[in-house]
Every structure is written in C-alpha cells, then in structure tokens.
Amino acid sequence: MNLIKNYSLDELLHEIRGGSLSDEAFSELVQRYMPLINKRVAAYFGAEDTTDRSEAVQEAHIALHSAAVTYDADKCDGVSFGLYAGVCVSNRLKSLLRRNAKESDRVEHLSEPERIASLQDVESSLATRDLCERVLVMARAVLSEFEYEVFRMSLESYSTKDIASVLGRTAKSVDNAKFRISKRLSENKQICSILSAIQ
Numbered sequence: 001m002n003l004i005k006n007y008s009l010d011e012l013l014h015e016i017r018g019g020s021l022s023d024e025a026f027s028e029l030v031q032r033y034m035p036l037i038n039k040r041v042a043a044y045f046g047a048e049d050t051t052d053r054s055e056a057v058q059e060a061h062i063a064l065h066s067a068a069v070t071y072d073a074d075k076c077d078g079v080s081f082g083l084y085a086g087v088c089v090s091n092r093l094k095s096l097l098r099r100n101a102k103e104s105d106r107v108e109h110l111s112e113p114e115r116i117a118s119l120q121d122v123e124s125s126l127a128t129r130d131l132c133e134r135v136l137v138m139a140r141a142v143l144s145e146f147e148y149e150v151f152r153m154s155l156e157s158y159s160t161k162d163i164a165s166v167l168g169r170t171a172k173s174v175d176n177a178k179f180r181i182s183k184r185l186s187e188n189k190q191i192c193s194i195l196s197a198i199q
Contacts, residue, residue, distance in 0.1 A: 012028055040090055044090075064085055067085040
C-alpha cells in the first residue's frame with residue numbers, strides 16, 4: 001500500500017496497535033527505522049552477514065514491534081519514539097548476547113551426547129518461540145490492547161507485579177485482565193491447541 005508510506009509516525013503506531021493495516025504499518029516502520037536497527041546490530045554483532053547477525057536483526061524487529069505497541073508519549077516525559085525504540089532494541093540485543101554467551105559457555109563443556117541434546121533443546125526453544133508468535137497474532141484479534149500486552153508479557157514470563165509496573169496499572173487490574181484473557185482465549189480452539197503445545 002503506497003498510502004501507508006505517507007502516514008505520520010503517530011498514524012503508523014496507531015495502525016500497528018490494532019488497525020486493519022497493522023502488518024503494512026509495521027513493515028513501513030521497519031523501513032523507516034532500518035538505519036537504527038543496522039547501526040545497533042553492527043555495534044553489538046559486527047557488520048558481516050553472519051547467522052548471529054541475522055538472528056540479531058530478527059530480535060531487533062521484535063524489539064521494534066514491542067516498542068511500537070508499548071510506547072506512550074504521555075508517560076515518556078518527552079522521550080521521542082526513536083530514542084525509546086533505540087533503547088528497546090539495544091536491550092534486546094544485549095539480552096541476546098548474554099543468552100548466546102551463556103549457551104556458548106555451557107556447550108563448550110559438554111560431551112558429544114550432551115551437545116546433541118543441547119541442540120535439540122535449542123530446536124525445541126525455536127519451535128516454542130514460533131508457536132508463541134503465532135498465538136500472539138491470533139490473540140490480537142480477540143483481545144483489547146491492554147489484554148494483549150498483559151498476555152504478551154505473561155508469555156515472556158513477566159510477573160503480575162512487573163506487568164502492572166510496566167503498563168502503569170494496578171496488580172488487581174492485571175489479574176482481572178488475565179481472567180478475561182483466559183476466558184476469551186479458551187473459547188478459541190486453535191489458540192487453545194497452540195497454548196497446550198507450548199506448555
């Protein structure tokens with residue numbers, strides 16, 4: 001859609017949060033912020049096109065999407081979306097580096113059968129991440145914006161207290177949202193089957 005290219009940043013963010021053109025809006029946001037993503041990825045993973053760099057770019061896209069969904073100009077005390085997104089991307093890349101370092105240290109000391117089992121764990125983890133992404137896409141259609149954020153953060157193992165703090169709500173409102181989420185998602189058989197596969 002060429003029309004989406006003319007959207008302001010605020011219009012793109014609104015569309016990403018639940019508009020009918022959310023995928024196109026996010027693609028446009030990625031295009032606009034690709035220089036930032038490339039700069040941050042190069043700072044942490046170098047400029048060469050490697051598997052680690054490709055994974056880092058994917059992680060940066062996830063961080064950018066999360067930033068688009070959670071950014072609230074009223075709560076950010078004048079912090080621009082670009083700065084907010086940059087911090088989100090950097091934090092996600094730092095987490096990836098720590099994860100990779102821990103995995104590398106752990107794998108170096110394993111016997112061959114243990115290394116094979118470790119690779120199987122990684123494959124299982126990737127499959128779980130793919131399932132989580134699929135269920136998040138489906139959940140977006142049936143949940144409110146607040147419920148969706150609570151659900152997404154719950155999948156990422158955030159505690160109720162942490163979710164409440166990040167979203168600027170009370171723990172009670174998060175618990176109530178979790179109850180509504182459970183009820184709504186239990187009515188969708190496809191989502192239920194994916195969630196049972198994740199657990």
